[in-house]
Amino acid sequence: MATAVLDRFALPPAGKIRPFHFPPFLRRRLPNGLEVLASRQDGVPLISVEMVVPAGAQHDPEGKAGLATLTASVIDEGTRRRNSLEIAAQIEQLGGYLTTGADWDEGYFATGLLSKHRRAGLELIAEVLNEPTFPEHEVERLRKQRLTEILRRRHDPAALAEEKLNEVIYQGTVFANPLIGTAESTQALGRSALVDFYERHYTRDGAALIAVGDLDPEELLREAEALFGEVKAPSRPAPEIRPTRLDGVSIHIIDRPGAPQTELRLGHAGVARPDPDYIPLILVNTLLGGKFTSRINMNLRERHAYTYGASTRFVARRGPGPFIVDAAVATESAGAATAEVLFELRKIREEPMEVQELEETRSYIIGVFPYTFQTIGEVAKRLETLAVHGLPDDYYDRYLEQLASLTREGLLEVARRHIHPDHIAVVAVGPADALTPQFEGMGEIRVWPRPA
Amino acid sequence: MMSSIATSGLDLSIQRHTLANGLRVVLHRDSTLPLVTVNLWYHVGSKNERPGRTGFAHLFEHMLFQGSQHVPIHDHFRLIQQVGGVVNGSTWYDRTNYYETLPAHHLELGLWLESDRMGFLLPAITQEKLDTQRDVVMNERRQRVDNQPYGRAGERLHELLYPDDHPYHWPVIGYMEDIAAATLEDVRTFFQTYYTPNNAVLTLAGDFDLDDALRKVETWFGEIPSGPPVPPVSAPLPPLGGEKREVIADDVRLPRIYLAFRAPAYGQRLWYAADLLSTVLSGGKSSRLYQDLVYDRQIAQEVGAYISPYEEVATFMVIATARPGVPVETLERAVLEHLDRAASEPVAAEELERSRNRMLTDYFSGLQKLDNRADLFSQLTTYFDDPGRVEEEAALYLELTPADLMDYAARYFAATERVVVPVVPKEEG
Numbered sequence: 039m040a041t042a043v044l045d046r047f048a049l050p051p052a053g054k055i056r057p058f059h060f061p062p063f064l065r066r067r068l069p070n071g072l073e074v075l076a077s078r079q080d081g082v083p084l085i086s087v088e089m090v091v092p093a094g095a096q097h098d099p100e101g102k103a104g105l106a107t108l109t110a111s112v113i114d115e116g117t118r119r120r121n122s123l124e125i126a127a128q129i130e131q132l133g134g135y136l137t138t139g140a141d142w143d144e145g146y147f148a149t150g151l152l153s154k155h156r157r158a159g160l161e162l163i164a165e166v167l168n169e170p171t172f173p174e175h176e177v178e179r180l181r182k183q184r185l186t187e188i189l190r191r192r193h194d195p196a197a198l199a200e201e202k203l204n205e206v207i208y209q210g211t212v213f214a215n216p217l218i219g220t221a222e223s224t225q226a227l228g229r230s231a232l233v234d235f236y237e238r239h240y241t242r243d244g245a246a247l248i249a250v251g252d253l254d255p256e257e258l259l260r261e262a263e264a265l266f267g268e269v270k271a272p273s274r275p276a277p278e279i280r281p282t283r284l285d286g287v288s289i290h291i292i293d294r295p296g297a298p299q300t301e302l303r304l305g306h307a308g309v310a311r312p313d314p315d316y317i318p319l320i321l322v323n324t325l326l327g328g329k330f331t332s333r334i335n336m337n338l339r340e341r342h343a344y345t346y347g348a349s350t351r352f353v354a355r356r357g358p359g360p361f362i363v364d365a366a367v368a369t370e371s372a373g374a375a376t377a378e379v380l381f382e383l384r385k386i387r388e389e390p391m392e393v394q395e396l397e398e399t400r401s402y403i404i405g406v407f408p409y410t411f412q413t414i415g416e417v418a419k420r421l422e423t424l425a426v427h428g429l430p431d432d433y434y435d436r437y438l439e440q441l442a443s444l445t446r447e448g449l450l451e452v453a454r455r456h457i458h459p460d461h462i463a464v465v466a467v468g469p470a471d472a473l474t475p476q477f478e479g480m481g482e483i484r485v486w487p488r489p490a
Numbered sequence: 491m492m493s494s495i496a497t498s499g500l501d502l503s504i505q506r507h508t509l510a511n512g513l514r515v516v517l518h519r520d521s522t523l524p525l526v527t528v529n530l531w532y533h534v535g536s537k538n539e540r541p542g543r544t545g546f547a548h549l550f551e552h553m554l555f556q557g558s559q560h561v562p563i564h565d566h567f568r569l570i571q572q573v574g575g576v577v578n579g580s581t582w583y584d585r586t587n588y589y590e591t592l593p594a595h596h597l598e599l600g601l602w603l604e605s606d607r608m609g610f611l612l613p614a615i616t617q618e619k620l621d622t623q624r625d626v627v628m629n630e631r632r633q634r635v636d637n638q639p640y641g642r643a644g645e646r647l648h649e650l651l652y653p654d655d656h657p658y659h660w661p662v663i664g665y666m667e668d669i670a671a672a673t674l675e676d677v678r679t680f681f682q683t684y685y686t687p688n689n690a691v692l693t694l695a696g697d698f699d700l701d702d703a704l705r706k707v708e709t710w711f712g713e714i715p716s717g718p719p720v721p722p723v724s725a726p727l728p729p730l731g732g733e734k735r736e737v738i739a740d741d742v743r744l745p746r747i748y749l750a751f752r753a754p755a756y757g758q759r760l761w762y763a764a765d766l767l768s769t770v771l772s773g774g775k776s777s778r779l780y781q782d783l784v785y786d787r788q789i790a791q792e793v794g795a796y797i798s799p800y801e802e803v804a805t806f807m808v809i810a811t812a813r814p815g816v817p818v819e820t821l822e823r824a825v826l827e828h829l830d831r832a833a834s835e836p837v838a839a840e841e842l843e844r845s846r847n848r849m850l851t852d853y854f855s856g857l858q859k860l861d862n863r864a865d866l867f868s869q870l871t872t873y874f875d876d877p878g879r880v881e882e883e884a885a886l887y888l889e890l891t892p893a894d895l896m897d898y899a900a901r902y903f904a905a906t907e908r909v910v911v912p913v914v915p916k917e918e919g
Contacts, residue, residue, distance in 0.1 A: 044709065046560040046610070049569070050602045053595035056524035056697065081522060082858055083499040084851070123785070126775035133847040135774070150855065179788060186791050186813055189743045193639050252499075294741070299632035330567045330577075340564065343625030346633050366633040368625075398572035405574015405593050408523050413858040 058408040060434040061417060064255035065424075070269040071243030074262045075421040076255035079414050085153045085251030086414040088422055089163055089266075092273045093145035093239035095217050096357060102231060103212075104219015106239075108177075108184065109232045110140035113240075114147075115176035118169045122176055125166065132158055138166070141217065143276075143356045143426055145240065150415065153252035157261065164265040170236065177229045188221050192489050195301040195467040196366070198292055202486070203303045206290060206463040207360060211279050213307075242266060244273030246425035251414040279357035281307040284461040287380075287481030292488055293470035300369045300468030304379055306458050308361035311354040311427050317440050318452040319352050325399040326350050326386050326457075327363060333382050334363065342378065344371040352456075356427070361457065369468050373476025376464055380480075383459035390446040404441055407434075500857055504867060504877050505700055507707075511716040512688025515707055516867045516877045518695040520860065526696030528600035529589040529864035530608075531872045533691075534684035536664070537583050537657030537723050537802065542671075545627070545664015548581040549672055550680050552623040554588065555579070559610035563619065566603055573599065576861075581662055584801040585872055591861050594697040601710040604692070608685060609714035615677055624669060631663050639742045643913050644807075647750045650734040650909040651805060657725055658802065686717030691871040695864035725802045727752075734909045739916040744791060745818040746811045748911040749825060751902050753806045756799035757874060762886050763894040764806050764902070768795040769845040770837055770895065771808070771828060776844060778831075779810070783824055789816045793825070801873055806902065818912045833899035836892035846887060853884065 063077035095106040114136060115122040129136040134151025147166065151159045191197040201216050208214035219227070247266060249258050284306055309315055320328075327334040327350025338348040345365045353359035363383075367375045391399075410416055424433055466473050470485045477483050505517040536547050557563040570577045570590050577590040590600050635641040645661045652659040663669075692711070694703055730752075753764045772779045772795040783790035793810040808829070810821050837845075856862050867877040876882075 044713070046602070046606060050598035052573075052599070053597065055593070055595045058524050081500065082854060084855060123775065123781065127844075130774055130776050130844050130848060133851050135848075150851070152851065179785075182788065182813070183791060186744065189814060190639075190791070190811075193742050195637060297637060297741075299629070299637035301637075329571055331564065331571055336564070339626055340622065343622045343629070346626055346630035366629070366637065368629055368632070398568065402571045402574055405572075406576060407574070408525060408593070409574070409576055409591055411523060412525075412860060413855075 061411065063421060064259065065431060066259055068263060068267055070267055071241070071245070071273070072262070072266055073246040073425050074259050075246060075425055076249045076253065076258045077417055077421065078253060078255060079251050079417060082414070083153050083252050084150060084414060085156055085159070085249060085253050086418045087149045087151070087159055087163065088248045088418050089147040089167065090144040090246050090248070090422060090426060091146070091240050092244040092276070093235070094140055094143040096142050096212055096276055096279065097235070097239055097274070098212055098215065101223060102227060103215035103223040104184065104217070105227055105231055105235050106140040106145065107217055108180065108219070108224070108227055109235045110138050110145045111180050112172055112177050112232055113170045113236070114138045114166045115180070116171045116173040117165050118171060119165060121173070125162070128162055129159070134159065136162065136166070142213070142359070156253055160261055160265055167240065167266070172229055172232050172236070174229050177232060181224060181227060184218055184224055185221060187218060188224065195294060195297065198488065199301040199303045199465045199467045202290055202292060202465045203305050203362065203463055204360065206288065206465070207284060207306050208281050211281050212277070213279060213281065213357065238274065241273040242268065242270045246422065248418050248421045248425065250418040250421065276356050281358060283458070284463055287460065287462055287464065289464045289466070289477045289481050289483045291470050291473050291477070291483065291485045292465070292467040293485055294467055294488060295469050295471070297369070297468045300367050300372045300466050300473060302365050302367050302372055302375060303465045304363040304376065304462055305360050306462050307358045308352045309456050310358045311356055315452050315456060316354070317437060318444050318449055319456055321399055321403060321441060321444055322386065322449055322453050322457070323350055323352050324403055325391060325395055326382065329402060333386070334379060337378050337382060338365060338367070338375055342371070342374070344368055344375040348379070369472050372466050372468065372473055373480070376477070376480065380459045383457050387450070387453045387457050390450045393446065396446055396449070400441055400444070404438055407438065500854060502863070502880050506871070506877055507704060509687065509708060509712055511712065511714055512686070513711050514691045514871055515704065516691065516693040516871055517700055517703055518693065518863065518867060519698065519700055520695060521697040524594045524697050525591055525860055526594045526597045526600070526694060526698055527589060527591045527860045527864040528597070528604060529693040529695070529861070529868050530587065530604050531691045531868040532586045532685055533584070533689050533720065533872050534586055535582050535584045536660065536662040537725070538684065539657075539660070541654065541660065542668060543676070544660040544668040545662075546668070546672055546676060546680060547586055548662055548664065549623060549627050549669060550677065551579050551581045551586050552627060553615060553619065553677060554607050554611065556619045556623065557614045558607040559613040560606050561603060561614070563614070566607075569599060569603065575600070583658055583662060587865065587868065589861060589865065597694070597698055597703065598706055601706055605710035605714065608687065608690065608711070611681055611685070612678060615674065617674055620672065620674060620677065624672060627663070627669055628666060631666060631669065635661070635663060640740060640746055640913050642740065643738055643746070643748045643911050646736060646738060647748050647807065647909055647911050648805065650736060650911070651730070651750050651752065652727070656727060657723055658800065658805070682717065684720060687711060687714050688716040689720050691868045693864040693867045693871070693877075695860050695867070723802070727803055730907050730909070732906050736911055738911060738913045740913050742913060742915055744811050744814065745821075745915065746809065746913045747818050747822050747825065748913065749808045749822070750909045751806045751907055753797055753804040753898070753902055755801055755803055759886065759894065760898045760901075761797070761804055762883075763890055763898040764797050764804070766842070766845060766849060766887060766890055767832060767895045767898060768797050768806070769849050770841060771795040771832070773845055773848050778828055779808075779825065782828065783810060783821070787824070789813055789820055789824060799869070818914060822910065822912070829899065829903045833896065833903050836896050839892065842892055842895070846890075850884060850887060
């Protein structure tokens with residue numbers, strides 16, 4: 039009967055750690071400027087194939103917001119060989135999917151399919167990339183669908199809040215527009231604008247093909263050379279995007295009379311993805327609002343119960359993407375919640391973080407890293423980041439080393455450089471009559487009607 | 491085509507055990523990554539509530555993250571996150587689950603935390619914690635339902651499809667006044683009734699030694715006493731016997747139609763037939779509803795058909811959003827034509843194959859993630875006492891014929907058995 043009594047107060051000891059390394063991959067640049075990245079991952083008989091081209095919305099011309107994303111959504115709606123439904127039927131025949139789209143940095147093609155259909159899948163991507171016809175009726179159909187989507191968003195409080203925030207903090211730059219464009223800009227987009235955007239920006243130079251899964255990387259490289267190796271025009275440099283610093287604190291209330299809750303956002307322009315401060319900022323942000331036990335979530339949710347959840351993020355873009363604080367709060371607490379957020383933003387740039395919370399946050403970010411490599415799609419996404427931002431092969435190993443070396447003093451400097459509670463926009467979407475008095479004295483208040 | 495998908499390539503082998511206190515344990519070893527998932531299902535959900543006390547199972551889930559006798563408040567999240575773990579829980583009609591995925595060498599941390607709240611929760615529960623979580627959940631309801639465009643429609647659909655005393659009548663998140671009324675006594679009773687080892691399934695998936703893991707499970711969970719048998723849920727369900735229809739006026743711009751029918755419970759052959767039919771109807775650009783309503787006629791902005799794995803009876807739903815200027819009646823008629831067609835003529839063999847391929851690729855693609863795999867093993871054990879059923883489920887999809895799909899549609903898509911909830915823009919004041 040000599041059973042040891044279990045001590046439930048003591049944290050159980052950890053076992054033996056097994057190290058994780060970024061999976062090996064092949065990386066080659068073809069003479070035409072296309073990068074090929076491929077990694078063999080066994081486990082499921084599937085592959086994930088992505089193609090990114092330097093045709094993101096940062097290239098949207100003045101007055102043509104939404105052009106990049108509309109071009110990307112029409113590109114797979116017809117080729118010289120197949121119409122829209124034939125393309126869809128072909129990919130489904132291969133047991134997979136094909137999606138096309140664009141973000142601020144890139145136009146992209148993403149497919150997942152059974153690995154034994156790899157060759158057919160690559161051929162289909164090549165067909166869509168090399169010979170799209172942008173049929174007039176498909177442009178028109180998707181343009182109308184998009185105008186409908188824009189209408190719908192006017193009644194979606196979260197979408198309204200983010201659009202207003204971008205409009206305020208990026209005034210005068212392309213980032214002020216919604217990715218999908220505005221009603222006015224979309225009205226003006228026609229087939230010729232799409233064809234023109236395609237000719238300029240769907241280059242091979244600056245593009246990347248990424249394939250992960252049950253495949254042979256060398257074989258994939260040969261196929262990529264055959265299908266995508268043609269020399270085309272050089273890519274165009276990404277435009278410089280320089281938002282101006284906000285003048286003090288401004289509060290923007292979008293009136294939704296009778297709304298049962300308030301969508302709250304705070305934000306200002308953040309940091310560009312290639313900036314060396316980006317990695318330390320991941321740590322600062324995680325501690326501030328990037329995990330459940332972050333300062334802002336613990337304050338707004340667990341201490342005050344103003345919200346179901348509050349979070350912060352630095353959005354990674356080639357240009358300076360936004361820093362955003364995000365929470366849906368009880369309307370009567372909107373002013374108090376904003377004050378608490380501003381308090382936390384000041385605190386993180388005024389005092390060095392506690393040693394314990396730094397270590398907990400650091401070990402969280404380092405420890406969670408292997409978790410983000412479970413699917414072939416996730417591995418492909420990581421490789422895509424290397425290609426899009428021109429990062430070196432050993433970037434992820436260096437990323438972990440750099441995280442391990444960050445100090446409280448250095449992080450305080452980084453927070454001071456990139457978090458600006460005195461130059462920030464606040465957006466609250468909810469009933470203006472109840473919200474306005476709560477923001478008195480915090481900054482200039484403007485009340486906006488909901489767009490009709 | 492069929493055989494191409496019959497083998498997923500994944501090793502889905504498992505070991506199962508039952509502890510003396512009734513806790514069922516499923517072990518699935520996969521050492522691809524140095525990770526381990528601890529996944530715990532309690533066979534209790536909103537269906538175990540009663541009218542006037544709705545939303546309690548979910549509020550209770552929040553209370554399980556507020557510490558237990560040996561774990562201080564907030565340490566559950568803190569200790570898991572600080573080693574690089576990912577953690578959450580969720581509540582549904584039939585079950586509540588809790589899960590954390592950890593670096594493999596921290597397996598025991600997960601076992602300690604889960605066993606402490608299974609065995610030693612009540613000493614840590616206070617009125618203050620309950621008050622805070624009640625407010626958090628009320629904000630959750632506002633965020634997910636009340637302040638969400640079309641947010642009330644899904645709820646109303648279930649209220650109409652199931653009678654007042656049926657356990658799927660009320661929403662999982664519960665009604666505001668019920669959430670506000672929850673007491674500490676409710677927490678105690680609920681815990682003692684439902685959070686017992688004999689009403690739970692624990693799945694471990696990942697990189698561990700099978701014998702060692704089982705020994706550790708026994709160490710941490712073995713001493714928790716089993717509880718009395720869980721009171722059965724009664725769910726008698728007479729036919730609707732006539733269409734039910736209710737228009738909701740909401741703060742939206744585009745009208746939307748919600749249609750619902752009942753379906754056999756998850757696990758029955760016709761449930762899988764209904765699931766496959768939902769893909770035929772709305773899975774991808776080649777699907778029937780997408781091609782006709784969205785692509786050709788352009789009367790819908792989007793359309794979807796869905797069925798979920800409910801244990802007592804399932805709900806088959808079709809949701810379609812109108813383009814501006816399209817009357818919601820036009821949309822409803824168009825959807826119903828397709829449902830009638832599904833009930834009166836068999837799906838072409840090629841169409842069925844395409845949908846089946848799509849469905850199985852999604853099914854196995856989702857299982858790449860350890861957390862999803864563990865959750866599926868817990869689900870199959872909770873509902874069928876059979877974690878090995880995962881291969882059988884795939885086989886079931888492979889066996890289905892056009893006649894099965896038509897059989898489901900013909901039996902369940904009767905006009906007298908449907909609920910229709912059109913959501914229309916509210917008049918601006």
